[in-house]
Amino acid sequence: MERNLVKRTDVLDSLVNVLASSVGSLTNPLKIYDTFKSKGEKDISLNTLTSYLSHLENAFIVEKALRYDVKGRKYIHTPCKYYFSDLGLRNARLNFRQQEETHLMENAIFNELHVRGFNVDVGVVEIRSDGKRIQTEVDFVCNKGNDRCYIQSALNLDTHEKTVQESRPLNNIPDSFKKIIVVKEHIRPWQTDDGILVIGILDFLLEKQNSYIGF
Numbered sequence: 675m676e677r678n679l680v681k682r683t684d685v686l687d688s689l690v691n692v693l694a695s696s697v698g699s700l701t702n703p704l705k706i707y708d709t710f711k712s713k714g715e716k717d718i719s720l721n722t723l724t725s726y727l728s729h730l731e732n733a734f735i736v737e738k739a740l741r742y743d744v745k746g747r748k749y750i751h752t753p754c755k756y757y758f759s760d761l762g763l764r765n766a767r768l769n770f771r772q773q774e775e776t777h778l779m780e781n782a783i784f785n786e787l788h789v790r791g792f793n794v795d796v797g798v799v800e801i802r803s804d805g806k807r808i809q810t811e812v813d814f815v816c817n818k819g820n821d822r823c824y825i826q827s828a829l830n831l832d833t834h835e836k837t838v839q840e841s842r843p844l845n846n847i848p849d850s851f852k853k854i855i856v857v858k859e860h861i862r863p864w865q866t867d868d869g870i871l872v873i874g875i876l877d878f879l880l881e882k883q884n885s886y887i888g889f
Contacts, residue, residue, distance in 0.1 A: 698777040742795035762790040810843040
């Protein structure tokens, strides 16, 4: 606040709460602005919110993941996702409420990938279903140099239908880079019939040589 001469500390305070409550959800400055307006905050501009988001990124409190069209090989600049650089601070900020395991696990994987030196985007894969084009999401498109892998975060694959659902975007990516699904359970790593590696979150976080990812 001192560095950027923030005048509306109350707005910045509320903005942090909004981001903490929506970890892993698609959003953008306009959507956040509409949230403030719906709560009766009339004397704030979109430019102010955009600036405050930039301040939080520059302070390494949150990190933004852009959406990337995997088949079209181009970035989709809106919407995007925001993740907290420190989940402990995020949880404390919300007084340890809103402990949705899906979102926290996704945030933890995002942070780990950054620590390992990957550039991380949120993937979009367009597929055809019943003659219609629909967009499916790959949680993370991870790049390091000329190497790439795709990672899906899922609490569990306890049914065949769930496995098909989580695998669907990965199976529609037309390249040979490694594809991985990370689940919550402590399991022995295995591969689906389509060659997708399924590993537990602890194995993913604790392995140090990127042996599962491959680079």
